Amino acid sequence: MKESENNKSDPLWKVLDAFPQVESHPQSRAKFWARVARDEATAAITSTRWRWFLRIALPSVGMACVILALVLGGNALIQRHAEDREIAANLELYENLDVIQNMPQLASYEEPSDEDFDEMVE
């Protein structure tokens, strides 16, 4: 500070000298470097964990979800195709089965006459 700004002969400034200074703790420097080491170690662990999460965990989980969706979807499709093939191959049977299971429809059919029966036999 310039002499004009900081008038050391100012009585106020002299009175403020009564506020004495303190010394740093003897272990202060050692504590500081210990704190730096701790801080750097924490930062390294945090960044390692974060990197592990971003590079390995997150893509792995994403990939697993995609594979699971493909497997489940594929299975559903395969099962559906099998059912379709089964029904197509035995379509007449399935339709007759429907009729047999539908009692009112079955009851509405007229009993064949003797002539119709003879025709059917022929």
Add this chain to the structure above:
Amino acid sequence: MATPTDEELMLQVKRGDRSAFNAIMDRYEKPVLNMIYRYLQDYDGAQDLMQETFLRVYKARERYEVRSKFSTWLFQIAVNLCLNERRFRSYRRHDSIEAMAGQEVPRELEDARALSPEELSRKAEMASLVRAAVQSLPEEERVMVILAKWEEKSYEEIAEVMGCSVDAVKSRLYRAKKMLREQLKDFITEHEGI
């Protein structure tokens, strides 16, 4: 060999030289500690904030560029930490600085052995009143007085540290000195009489 400047030492720290940071701490540990101590009037709190100040400087070493005076940057960090700490403590009423000020047992550099009991008592009383007077100043004025009186910073440097204009520093320092003169008038008259 010429003594390296603070900025040269910081550039060495940036290149990974820890001993250069020790040299910086040798220069500034005590001024920063005392600045914080005079502001907080709490020795342990001042130790913690002093370490935090240097820790922040050390962490920022890789981004360090010589833009302004190193000491200005250092004190900027210390002052910001002080103001934040003050705000934080004011939320915790029971732990306020005012409550602690009377209880604090300062570990000050004082060779008491050379003084008579009367002188010691008188000095202790004066120190206590000066501490109380400094403590009674508004926060920013208190920082300005500390920087001007004990750190011998210029108006320009204080303005840079506090992030305000030189005129603001001049007027606030003027008001702060007026308040201090009022509170310490008995001691000032005594000094003037000597």
